[in-house]
Amino acid sequence: MRPILLLLMAALVAGGCGGDARREVRVSAAASLSDAFLALETQYEAERPEVDIVLNLGGSSALREQILSGAPVGVFASANQANLEQLVTAGLVDGPVVDFATNRLTIAVPAGNPADVRDLADLARDNLLIGLCSPAVPCGDYAATALAIAGVVAAPDTLEPDVRALLTKIRAGELDAGVVYETDIAAAGDDVESVAIPAEINVPVVYSIAAIAEDHRSDAENFIDFVVAGRGRQILRDQGFFLP
Amino acid sequence: MTRRRPPFVLAFLACVGAAFFVAPLLGLVARTPWSDLGEVLGREVVGDALRLSLVTSLGATIVALFLGLPLAWVLARFEFRGRALLRGLVLLPLVLPPVVGGAALLFTFGRRGALGGPLEDLTGLVLPFSIWGAILAASFVAMPFLVITVEGALRNLDQRYEGAAASLGASRWTVLRRVTLPMIGPSLVSGLLLTWARALGEFGATITFAGNLPGRTQTLPLAVFVAMEGDRDAAVAMSLLLVLVSLAVLVTLRNRWWGAR
Known part of the structure; x- marks a missing residue:
């Protein structure tokens, strides 16, 4: 019994506290952005080692529902404009919503x-x-x-x-x-x-991004800048997205 | 069972434990659109999902009866090499993430799978994205409940009853019908009910292997998942339906088959 208990506690400690002092920015991104955002994460973290980008990838509508239910998300990148419009209406976005890429x-x-x-x-x-x-x-x-x-x-x-x-x-x-x-x-x-x-x-596919939560707001905005105006643009282009 | 009070610490922790299970249910109930409940549950997509859930869960229960019962029998009554490994493999779906099971089924019974390809060539039957696929997925995930329950009952059964019947001239069939099955009857029924309830709640293997199409493979759990992204009232109403049915099964089991007072 005792070794099992010790093992469980060790797992909890290892998984729970990890000893990571980086500031976390949680980014919910549309499933179709998966590869692009994994590359963006790698590049951004290389440039700013004090920040830890945590990706939450999935269907845009499911991600929207998570945010509406109070999920602690710093940045939301959706595969359409409607999801972010809904969050704006719900008062969950107070920064600008930026259309940052298109697709077909x-x-x-x-x-x-x-x-x-x-x-x-x-x-x-x-x-x-x-x-x-x-x-x-x-x-x-x-x-x-x-x-x-x-x-x-x-x-x-x-x-x-x-x-x-x-x-x-x-x-x-x-x-x-x-x-x-x-x-x-x-x-x-x-x-x-x-x-x-x-x-x-064909139908124009427009990706929108915005900052959501108040915590670490400047980090979230900085990451968005990196995606919409910084070196992130080249990464998106390399992944086949069209840029506005 | 005695009727005395549990010590304070025990009672306190038990209450926290109970709240852990009860609170989410209350959360669901609090979010239920009671005034529109009839209208929401009457929608075509809900009716289709309910019908498909009943068909697939009953189908999986029948599969479990015809395949799981013999499997439990062999595991309980016969010694052979690799029995422990076989038992582990049979019970694996109890702990495996259902989506992994669904992926494994897809790679095996899919059109490009080792068994699915020949099956299509021979019979023209394509399992993925069909109701047969949904039944297969539910069977894979739920059948272990029948096997584990019945195997336990067979092991605990005193084989001298069967020996006595046989020595009095009963045929093997008569022994099975008149002695063994009646004695494991309660376990068999509870195994079937658990299998059915688990099949009713099956989600991961189904969406991975059988896909998600209203009216064909979209069972209640899949319909809840889809509705969470748009029509939350419908999602909550269907969730409540699943909770009530499952609870009814488990309470029935407890009172009738697990020898509780």
């Missing part, structure tokens, strides 16, 4: 495009396994808009909670096609290919 939609298919998907109309084919993001998250919302513009009634087999969950199932070859962001294709390496959606039916 594309159709992702497993390498080799086994189902021979050529355009959005193919997403209506019943015999294919089609995935979309849930309409509650930005990528699902954008995809619904693009499909409506194209006049296609898609026949999805699953509505995934965020774009990376969708991408994972396309990478595994379990889905024949799905609508994701252009930047996700590069993140998936050789496992997926992109079937472009023509510009006239």
